Amino acid sequence: MSGVTVVTGAGGVGKTTLAAATAVGAARRGESALVLTVDPARRLADALGLEELGNDPEPVPGESNLWAAMLDVTASWEAMVNQHAEPDVADRLLANPYFRAIADRFPAAQSYAAGEEMSRYIESGRWDVIVVDTPPSAGGIDFFEAPANMRNLIGGRLLRWITGARLPGRKALYRIAARPALRLADSVLGGPLLEEIADFFIDLRTLHDGIAARARHVERHLAEATIVVVTTSDPTPLREAHRFFGSIEAPDLVVFNRALPDDWADAGPSGFEGKLGMVADKAMEVWGTEAHKGSRVRAEFSDRYGVRVVAVPWMPTPPTDTDSLEELGRALTP
């Protein structure tokens, strides 16, 4: 079975970059590694210096052990529906605009699809190491809650309330759709809107057994994964990083990305004369305060949770090839 690392954290902190750096490091140590991203902004392709990145894992040119894939959420949901639903239900669901909107746009659906895809690759046994970059929209912790949320949505009270305790047949469905209020709404909205919605909820419920079983697999894989939380010293990502402790399995590593060197904290005056000296001294004071804050926040974090904390330096230029990613990733290995 593959060793799995899930890289998570708030938006924009460097998840995609550090997921790629982790996979490059593993590949260059001789393990076969796959990095899986859900980021439609193609940041993984940029970080790896690639033109294209597809839904299926492809070898990264110039690296003998490294593969990368960018998840297509809609295609993954189509595959799941085809797998879990009867063929006629699958056809109806895939043609239903509400289903498409949920699969395409809802963060929970994105997170769940990423978890399913991750599980499929883990179970294939094809790679020694799989690194999963969590979607930006999931905002960290939601990624881990997605399997349970999906199970609860499809099997839960909301759908039962809408569609009735027992799964209604088509006739009952048309009785729902024939209610005067719904008919009126449909005529005002100018289409079979509520009929489509009722159709959608009922079809969704038939997916329950398949999705519930798969969701448990996804949860098991997540429980066994190494969890890396990426943050910076800024308040918003830090708050997100704190939320990980006590709510799911504790993270294994907290990475403070774009950290300033510790020795900037007490660098002292620049030594330049005149106006240049004044500007340089002011800049050094500002960066010195930042560097000091960074090292204090990291120490507080490791004291409070007893978790391994590392600092990844702020590079002068963002990494855009595998060599610079490897260099960045060195800070992550003990």
Ligand SMILES: Nc1ncnc2c1ncn2[C@@H]1O[C@H](COP(=O)(O)OP(=O)(O)OP(=O)(O)O)[C@@H](O)[C@H]1O
């Ligand atoms: N240590 C670093 N030094 C310099 N630049 C960095 C570093 N880490 C990340 N970056 C740059 O910061 C930007 C954001 O990084 P990245 O896309 O990896 O963040 P993310 O957490 O995946 O964002 P999102 O939540 O939008 O998916 C990118 O331009 C990346 O190249």
Ligand SMILES: [Mg+2]
């Ligand atoms: Mg990203």
